[in-house]
Amino acid sequence: MQTSMLTWLQRLVQIPSVTPNHAGPKALTPGEAAMGTYVARVFQDLEADELVYDPVLPKRDNVYAIWYGQSPEVCLLDVHMDTVGVEQMTIDPFGGEIRDGKLYGRGAVDTKASLAIALGVIEEHLASGKMLPYTIMIAATVDEEEGGLGALALTKWLKQRQWRPRTMVVAEPTLCQPVYGHKGLVRQFISVHGVAAHTAQPHLGQNAIAAMSHIISALVAEHERLQHLPPAGLGHGTLTVSLIDGGRGMNIVPDHCRIGIDRRVVDGEDVAQVAADIEAICYAASPLPVTVEQVIHANAFFQDPTHPWVSEITQYHANEATIAPYGTNAYAYTDLADCCVVYGPGSIAQAHTADEWIEVAEIERAAGFYRKWLLGAE
Numbered sequence: 001m002q003t004s005m006l007t008w009l010q011r012l013v014q015i016p017s018v019t020p021n022h023a024g025p026k027a028l029t030p031g032e033a034a035m036g037t038y039v040a041r042v043f044q045d046l047e048a049d050e051l052v053y054d055p056v057l058p059k060r061d062n063v064y065a066i067w068y069g070q071s072p073e074v075c076l077l078d079v080h081m082d083t084v085g086v087e088q089m090t091i092d093p094f095g096g097e098i099r100d101g102k103l104y105g106r107g108a109v110d111t112k113a114s115l116a117i118a119l120g121v122i123e124e125h126l127a128s129g130k131m132l133p134y135t136i137m138i139a140a141t142v143d144e145e146e147g148g149l150g151a152l153a154l155t156k157w158l159k160q161r162q163w164r165p166r167t168m169v170v171a172e173p174t175l176c177q178p179v180y181g182h183k184g185l186v187r188q189f190i191s192v193h194g195v196a197a198h199t200a201q202p203h204l205g206q207n208a209i210a211a212m213s214h215i216i217s218a219l220v221a222e223h224e225r226l227q228h229l230p231p232a233g234l235g236h237g238t239l240t241v242s243l244i245d246g247g248r249g250m251n252i253v254p255d256h257c258r259i260g261i262d263r264r265v266v267d268g269e270d271v272a273q274v275a276a277d278i279e280a281i282c283y284a285a286s287p288l289p290v291t292v293e294q295v296i297h298a299n300a301f302f303q304d305p306t307h308p309w310v311s312e313i314t315q316y317h318a319n320e321a322t323i324a325p326y327g328t329n330a331y332a333y334t335d336l337a338d339c340c341v342v343y344g345p346g347s348i349a350q351a352h353t354a355d356e357w358i359e360v361a362e363i364e365r366a367a368g369f370y371r372k373w374l375l376g377a378e
């Protein structure tokens with residue numbers, strides 16, 4: 001079997017794998033099941049030494065393939081199988097058409113190209129008849145575009161196996177720049193509970209909106225405080241009050257007010273501590289009872305950019321390591337590998353778009369680095 005990376009990519013794009021919460025009628029069969037089945041078969045055809053189905057959600061398994069090399073040191077690729085929705089697309093999402101040096105379709109750039117490259121490189125390796133220098137693991141994961149549960153399952157699996165990869169790539173379109181960090185996330189709903197009364201006699205009530213105004217002021221002050229801390233590797237944390245609702249009518253003292261907050265977390269901060277600190281600020285600021293509902297906790301991803309492997313990538317591509325303004329599966333991968341970067345061909349600007357595409361030249365560019373990384377090619 002000899003297939004070019006472009007043919008692999010066309011085949012992968014032609015298999016719908018829309019993450020279920022994004023799926024409308026055009027998504028055909030939602031979820032990663034068909035992709036997982038196809039990818040597992042290809043891994044077998046490519047003579048993987050080990051094939052693992054790691055159940056994450058019903059009919060949504062991560063699929064891992066391992067090829068043992070001369071060294072037990074592991075090179076790990078995490079490549080998510082799911083894509084965002086296709087309802088707004090202006091091209092055939094599952095066409096995989098190649099036109100003017102670009103391959104079109106949902107997942108082309110985010111992030112099936114990286115999987116196609118890995119399959120192509122393994123295929124080249126088989127044709128060469130040589131031994132692999134390192135052990136290669138490809139983790140085709142589920143649920144990246146929604147909850148990130150595939151990444152958590154992979155983390156758990158590696159820890160159970162006591163495997164610490166030497167190098168790890170989290171596949172996302174970065175224009176072949178190694179991304180060494182992105183901020184983490186804490187999201188909470190904060191509710192103030194008051195007592196309703198007629199607004200003609202407001203002293204009989206307890207105004208939840210007025211109490212919430214104290215909390216909002218305290219959270220705005222907390223954001224300002226964060227801006228005056230010495231910057232971390234990822235800069236400064238931020239705190240945004242992003243949602244608000246409350247009250248029942250113009251003539252009723254509001255008994256309820258709720259806000260949503262989005263706190264971006266930098267390296268060195270612990271999300272559990274950050275969440276507890278925000279709660280404490282709210283309790284201290286409000287004269288009325290407060291409840292807090294946690295929505296999301298995800299630590300920042302930060303890799304020391306001076307690691308030699310990061311330099312190897314930047315030297316290979318003559319580019320620079322950078323940080324990303326968006327989040328990835330790497331939320332879950334803090335200190336999982338000796339060195340972990342987010343990396344892949346194509347631009348995030350084409351991800352999630354109505355006419356998603358990847359430049360064919362970008363695929364070959366990243367493939368060169370993959371050959372060096374996985375096969376030790378010079």
Ligand SMILES: [Zn+2]
Nearest residue numbers: 080110111172
């Ligand atoms: Zn992605």
